[in-house]
Amino acid sequence: MNERISFDNSEIIVSQTAENELSNWINSMAYSKIFILVDENTHVHCLTKFLKNFPTELPIEVIEIPAGEENKTITTCVQVWESLADLKADRNSVLINLGGGVVTDLGGFIASTYRRGIDFFHFPTSLLAMVDAAIGGKNGVDLGSLKNQVGVIQFPTKVYVNTTYLNTLPPKEMKSGLAEMLKHGLIKGLAYWEKFEQMHQMNISALDELILESIQIKSSIVQKDPNENGLRKTLNFGHTLGHAIESHFLNHPQKYLLHGEAIAVGMILASFLSVQLNQFSENDLSRISALIGKYFTKIEFTSKDISQIIELTKFDKKNFGNQVNFVLLDQIGKCKIDCQVPESLINDAFNYYDSLKL
Numbered sequence: 001m002n003e004r005i006s007f008d009n010s011e012i013i014v015s016q017t018a019e020n021e022l023s024n025w026i027n028s029m030a031y032s033k034i035f036i037l038v039d040e041n042t043h044v045h046c047l048t049k050f051l052k053n054f055p056t057e058l059p060i061e062v063i064e065i066p067a068g069e070e071n072k073t074i075t076t077c078v079q080v081w082e083s084l085a086d087l088k089a090d091r092n093s094v095l096i097n098l099g100g101g102v103v104t105d106l107g108g109f110i111a112s113t114y115r116r117g118i119d120f121f122h123f124p125t126s127l128l129a130m131v132d133a134a135i136g137g138k139n140g141v142d143l144g145s146l147k148n149q150v151g152v153i154q155f156p157t158k159v160y161v162n163t164t165y166l167n168t169l170p171p172k173e174m175k176s177g178l179a180e181m182l183k184h185g186l187i188k189g190l191a192y193w194e195k196f197e198q199m200h201q202m203n204i205s206a207l208d209e210l211i212l213e214s215i216q217i218k219s220s221i222v223q224k225d226p227n228e229n230g231l232r233k234t235l236n237f238g239h240t241l242g243h244a245i246e247s248h249f250l251n252h253p254q255k256y257l258l259h260g261e262a263i264a265v266g267m268i269l270a271s272f273l274s275v276q277l278n279q280f281s282e283n284d285l286s287r288i289s290a291l292i293g294k295y296f297t298k299i300e301f302t303s304k305d306i307s308q309i310i311e312l313t314k315f316d317k318k319n320f321g322n323q324v325n326f327v328l329l330d331q332i333g334k335c336k337i338d339c340q341v342p343e344s345l346i347n348d349a350f351n352y353y354d355s356l357k358l
């Protein structure tokens, strides 16, 4: 597979020789030094393979951060900014973010702000980063348990996707990325969604074409509405409650959930609300619950969890009073933004989720 998706000032290249193409590009430019940002896992699993296929005469420095969402903080940024300064990164240096969404979100923010901005490239290595985090120019860090509160919209010069890096990704992390792919089907394409219903096994060869399609769906939405004035909000389907669930369990390490695991629950809850408020069909709600249930284990919520999660949705600046703003479905593949949902219905949605035999 060798596909290119072009933006105004950016490009996504999906190729099994992506490293080589990136080195060709970088070698053709007047960069002074290459910095590669990894986390401890992508250092072990991805860096050797990457460097083997990345010929260059330019000096390379590797900067490692600890793995995990809890390190997507301004404190980690300060450490990386200091490393860049110590290693004499100048305005013509370039940063390659080799990792999952934590590395691409944080690395994009670091590069956008270091010396008021140096060029950067994303080389996503997790499924979630390939289909979502690395696409669309949003970069940033968390503030305490509140997700993505500090950041910028800045597109990388290019994004390079090589799906063979998924061979070392743990199965749980594969599922986390799958949640975002399912979301792309629910908001944009019935035919795309149905391919997942027909998929018997989740392996990389089955997913290869679907990954490309997911990238195309997200990038076409972002191209039409980069600043999230309207259409881009559809990508938040499942995220109003999903983010609140994720934030809530960040404070409860024993029940810690991956981003996609939280979004998977959020999508079932939003689909239930779509039936209540949007004439979405009960049958399609069952289809969604069944497919998500095939891949994701059920989460137990206590009534205290639920009330704290509802409180967290209120931190979202798009919500006011006792109404929470949602993206809801009209049909599979078609959705509506800015739907106001009364708080009491959210409780009903959790009751529905609780009643499911997943």
Ligand SMILES: NC(=O)c1ccc[n+]([C@@H]2O[C@H](COP(=O)([O-])OP(=O)(O)OC[C@H]3O[C@@H](n4cnc5c(N)ncnc54)[C@H](O)[C@@H]3O)[C@@H](O)[C@H]2O)c1
Pocket: 039, 040, 041, 042, 045, 046, 067, 068, 069, 072, 099, 100, 101, 102, 103, 105, 125, 126, 127, 128, 129, 132, 133, 134, 135, 136, 137, 138, 139, 147, 148, 165, 166, 167, 168, 169, 170, 173, 176, 259
């Ligand atoms: N910017 C956006 O538009 C956007 C969109 C969606 C999600 N996000 C963000 O993305 C983050 C989640 O991304 P993620 O799920 O990739 O998390 P992550 O970066 O923590 O990666 C998941 C885990 O997989 C490991 N890993 C990554 N690639 C690997 C590989 N090839 N082999 C072995 N291990 C590997 C990582 O070290 C980590 O332990 C969240 O912070 C979320 O907010 C951002």
Ligand SMILES: [Zn+2]
Pocket: 132, 180, 239, 259, 263
């Ligand atoms: Zn998401």
